[in-house]
Amino acid sequence: MVSFLLITHAPVGAALLEAVAHVFGGAVPRCEAIDVIADESLADIQARACVRIDAMDDGDGVLVLSDLYGASPCNCASRLSQPGRVEVISGVSLPLLIRAINYRTQSLPQLAEQLISSAAQGVVRIASHAPQNQMFRPIPDAQARHQHQQ
Template sequence: MVGILLMTHAPLGQAFIAACNHVFRGATERLEAIDVVADQDLGEVQQLASEAIARLDEGDGVLVITDIKGGTPANCCNKLADAGRVEVIAGISMPMLLRAITYRRDTLDVVVEMALAGAQSGAVRVDNRIRVV
């Protein structure tokens, strides 16, 4: 099973985990979050991420999801990316995360593609201006 690590600006990661626990009615295994706080030491953040990846990897790899490309959490994870073992994607959303969790018994490449598809199809305009009579 692919492990999932959320690397986000605080308190976003823990909030996503709480939302997943609500949706799935319980804790989701092999899912962790590291919430980076302002002015946190970058070496410490990278060490925490490295340790979390080691815990989460059962041999199927780890998907790291960050909130903003170019932000501190993403930059720390980019250094840990290892094609086929640790993949990093940015722009976390609930549709992305739920899709990743749903497909994580598949290969890491499939989980990445499904997460990205979930993000793309999950962002839609909700328009209530048109009424059907």
């Protein structure tokens, strides 16, 4: 089973793990975060990440997820890549992380490819005038709108 290490700007990683725990009804095993604070040494972050990766990897590999491509947490994460053992993806979001957890029994390279190819599915335009998959019945006037709200 693939493990996950989030390397993000503080407090993004911790917040994502908190949201994931809410969705799954408790902490998800082998899913951790390193929240990077301003002016933190990249060498220190990388050292912490290496320790966590070694502890988390049970042989199926570790997927490192970062929040913002080109920023310090991502630059640090990119140095951790080891094909077949550590894959790194930038652009982590709650939908992406939940999808990753649901498919973590796939091989690490297969999981990384699936997440990248399906990332856009986590971004959906919500139309206020015609919600997807829902009936929409406009309220004809303000009085009816007021009655509807009560």
